[in-house]
Amino acid sequence: MSIDDHSALPKGKDIGYLALGVVGIGTSGPVIALSSMPVPSLIFWRNLGGALVMSPFAIRAKEWRTAEQRRSIRQSAIAGVFLAAHFLGFFAAMRLTSVAAGTALTTTQPIFAALYLRFKGEDIPRRAWWGMSIAFLSVLLITGFDLRLSFRTFLGDLAALIGAALAAAYMLIGSKAQKAVSTATYTSVCYGTCAITALPVTLIAGFQLFHFPAKQWLLVLALILGAQMLGHTMFNLSLKRVSPAIVSLIVFFEVPVSAILAFWWLGQHPASGTIPGIIGLLLGCGFFVFRSKVQPADIAVD
DSSP, rough: OOOTTOOOOOOOOHHHHOOOOOOHTTTTTHHHHHHHOOHHHHHHHHHHHHHHHHHHHHHTTTTTTSHHHHHHHHHHHHHHHHHHHHHHHHHHHHHOOOHHHHHHHHTTTHHHHHHHHHTTOOOOHHHHHHHHHHHHHHHHHHOOOOSSSSSSHHHHHHHHHHHHHHHHHHHHHHHTTTTTTHHHHHHHHHHHHHHHHHHHHHHHOOOOOOOOOOOHHHHHHIIIIIIIIIIIIIHHHHHHTSSHHHHHHHHHGGGHHHHHHHHHHHHHOOOOOOHHHHHHHHHHHHHHHOOOOOOOOOOOOO
16 A cells, blocks of 8 residues: 555554544543643643653664664654644643534644645545545534634634644654654654653743642543554554545544543533434545545655
8 A cells, every 4th residue: 555645545454553543532632621730731741651652662673873764753853843732732622612622623634634735736636625524514513513602612613723734734744754764763752752842831831740639640641541552653553554644534533432432421412413423424534535536646744
């Protein structure tokens, strides 16, 4: 499978990786909403934990010897900065608006990825745009999304949209970086850079880093094991073989997972359109994959 074929379905182990990724990342919104730890502090600890888990594998790989590998490491660090900015937007959205609305807007990520690819001169056919539009409208149906006339929720919705654009950039850069290094090296540098980027924000803003109740540390651990390792890391493993356009599209399925968990853990009732919305989501994604005829082209993020 060519990573430059933006309509190729994942195969073999990548199907399992992406399925785990959807479940893992689907836990993110509800866990963040349950936590009262300051957003930059939560980002710092979550990504520091992810980096520490992956670092032994990266050190063993010793992928810093060639010029191409060192270039990929620099790209991994750039991806980490974008990931930190994405997290700031997404985590803020989880606090300012509902889990459902914030997650729904964040899943516009594949649209931003497709816009970037189109800007780079790649052919994104009209049918692909229709598929993404159907999938996104289905997401709104699942969540019962309502742009309420509240300045607080408006800020949360805006933060989610900005977070979606930044997530698309992070995934596109990660796809490029992993052409020369393993996922272990990429994620340890990316997550570590993300943590380092969030740290000065935490300190300058005067947010607390330590002395939280045990429940808050358990929620951090849940984020590391669920959203970070089962979510982001599984997606990053697939990016070595699957186009970032397809991986971004699969992130749409985070929404029903988050909606179910938000109902279970937070009592946020899913909208009545959940079942037809999931059907529409499947149709939209299928329309994108099976009807689009994108010519292979190289994704370059320099």
